[in-house]
Every structure is written in C-alpha cells, then in structure tokens.
Amino acid sequence: MTKVELEDAVHEMAVDAYLRDLKMPGALREYRELARQAAAGGTGHVVFLKEVLTCEMESRRRNQIAQRLRDARFPYPKNLEDFDFTAAPSVPKAKILDLARGDFVREHENLVLIGPSGLGKTHLGLGISRQVIQQGYRARFTTTLALMDELLSAQSHFELPKCLRLWSRFDLIMVDEIGYVPLSTDGARLLFQFFAEMYERRSLLLTTNLEFSRWPDVFGDPVMTSALLDRLTHRAHLIPLAGESYRFRQARDRVRQGDPHPSAASEA
Numbered sequence: 001m002t003k004v005e006l007e008d009a010v011h012e013m014a015v016d017a018y019l020r021d022l023k024m025p026g027a028l029r030e031y032r033e034l035a036r037q038a039a040a041g042g043t044g045h046v047v048f049l050k051e052v053l054t055c056e057m058e059s060r061r062r063n064q065i066a067q068r069l070r071d072a073r074f075p076y077p078k079n080l081e082d083f084d085f086t087a088a089p090s091v092p093k094a095k096i097l098d099l100a101r102g103d104f105v106r107e108h109e110n111l112v113l114i115g116p117s118g119l120g121k122t123h124l125g126l127g128i129s130r131q132v133i134q135q136g137y138r139a140r141f142t143t144t145l146a147l148m149d150e151l152l153s154a155q156s157h158f159e160l161p162k163c164l165r166l167w168s169r170f171d172l173i174m175v176d177e178i179g180y181v182p183l184s185t186d187g188a189r190l191l192f193q194f195f196a197e198m199y200e201r202r203s204l205l206l207t208t209n210l211e212f213s214r215w216p217d218v219f220g221d222p223v224m225t226s227a228l229l230d231r232l233t234h235r236a237h238l239i240p241l242a243g244e245s246y247r248f249r250q251a252r253d254r255v256r257q258g259d260p261h262p263s264a265a266s267e268a
Contacts, residue, residue, distance in 0.1 A: 026059025027052045068133045074141050080127035088120055090242040096124060099237060100131035105172050110204045110232055114211065115241030121207040125174050129205060137171040144178045148187040151194060160190075164197050172203045179210035179218050188219040192228050199231045206232065 001009070012032070019028040031052050038048040080100060085093045099111060111128070113121040129139040142150075154163035167173060183191065198204060210218065212229055219225040 024056045026056040029059070030055040065133060068138055069130070072129065072133060072139045072141055074126055074129070076126075077130075078123045078126040079130060080124070083120060083123055083127060088241070088243060090115075090240070091120070091124065092239065095237075095239065096128065100128050102132045102135035102137055104237060105132055105135075105137050105203045107235070108200050108203055110206070110234075110236035112232065112236055112238050113205075113207045113241065114238065115209065117209050119241040119243055121209075121241060122176055125176065125205050125207050129172060129174050132172050138169060139172040139174065140167070140170040141174045141176065143176045144183075144191070145181065147175060147194065148183060148191055151190040152184075152187055155186075155190060164194065167194070168198070168202060170202065172205055173198065174205040174207075176207050178206055178208040179215065182218050183220065185220060188221065188224070192219070192224050195228060195231060200235075204232065 015031065016028060019025075019031070034048060034051050034055070037043070038051075043051075080096065083091075085091055104111060111125075113124055115121055126141070129141065133139050151160065151163065154160045195204065208215075212233075215229060216222040216225045219228065
C-alpha cells in the first residue's frame, strides 16, 4: 500500500467513525461510491457533499416511513393501487385519490366512509392511511371495540388523560367498524369524549355500516349521539358506498367456476 493509499484509508476510517457517531447510516453506506464518482467526473466538493447528504436524507425518510407504518398497526397491507374501482362504481375514485394526498389531514378534517359490509370501506381507509403516512403524517388504526376497551381500561387504571395524550400524537386516526355492535353506556360515553378531544385537533377516518340516523341505536343516548355527529361531520368528507358485496360476488364466482374453497376476500 502506497503512502497516499494509506492516508486515504486512515481518512476513510475517520469518516466512518464520524458518520456512525452522527448516526448517518445513509451517508456511511454511499459516500465512498459517491467520492469515486466525484473524482472520476470532476464534481466539485459542494456537489459531492450535497449528494452525500441527499442519500442520508432519503435513508432517514425511508426509515421514518417504515417506523410509522409499524406504529400504525394496520391489520393487513392494503393499498389503493390494489382497489378495484371498476368493480365498485359507487366509489368516487378521483375524490379518494385526492384525499390520499393528505390535505384533509393538514386541515384537521374528518373522513367518513358509509356503506354496507363488503364494499371495501376498510380497504379504502387503509389505503388512504398508508398514503398519508407517505406524505409525512402519523396514522394509527383501531377498531371501534378495541378503542372502547382501551379507553375503559385506561379509565379503570386512572390513566385516561395519558391514553388520550398518546392518541393525540397521531395526525390521522382510523376507527373501523362503527355500528357493528351496540356499545356499553360507559364505552359510548368514553368514545364521545375521545372524539370530542380530537375534534379539530386531529383527523378521524371512520368506517360505518350504519346511516347516521341509526347511530343512536349504537351509542344509546340520542342527545349525546347528536352532539357527536355534529362534531364528526363538521368540516368532514362524507363518502357513501353502495352496491354488491365483494365477498358475496367472489363467493358466487367461485361457485360458478366450480371452486367451493374460499380464498382471501376483500374486507369491509
């Protein structure tokens, strides 16, 4: 090894150590190759430094998105690219794709997907939530019953304020399956408190199989339900869905094709 090569190796070891201490793994992975390209192409020092920092920024963004996807606790991977809009003509594709840009989250607006089971409400909600995360927001998924149980548990342990603070870290909260089963009196009250706490501070993405006129059947108290709907629908995007259930259509097609065995069906 020549003296120049030895000096270069020492410098690289120092750069490696600095980048590790600075927690810059993207730059650490790429700077050697970028340095070779810069030397071969005669790139100036500032351009080289910009390219190294660009690699680091892109690496951090990928890691942040991956972490936010884990934090979201989505039950399964669903993307808008996988949604068959041609099989669901009632779904306003242009509106859904526009919402996926995340502007409604920035404005602290809500989104409510309304329709019978099997039309893809959950798929659309998950797809929009994943896209919102790509835009740099934090999202979290829960079902109505899971959220109610969490709030009841927090209240019983005198930790409800802490629980609400933890949820308020997320920019978009998707609450799935409102209306599938009636709620307990305490559970309904806590859900009302939860939604009131998030009102105009965070965005809610709700899926429900019930028209709003039937929500008192689930929440029990008509006065409280009216106040709840007033908050949820204020500055909200309401998207009704109609048509034939995906699951029913898939099951029917399997029978026609002579395949009685079920496969993974589209969710609500």
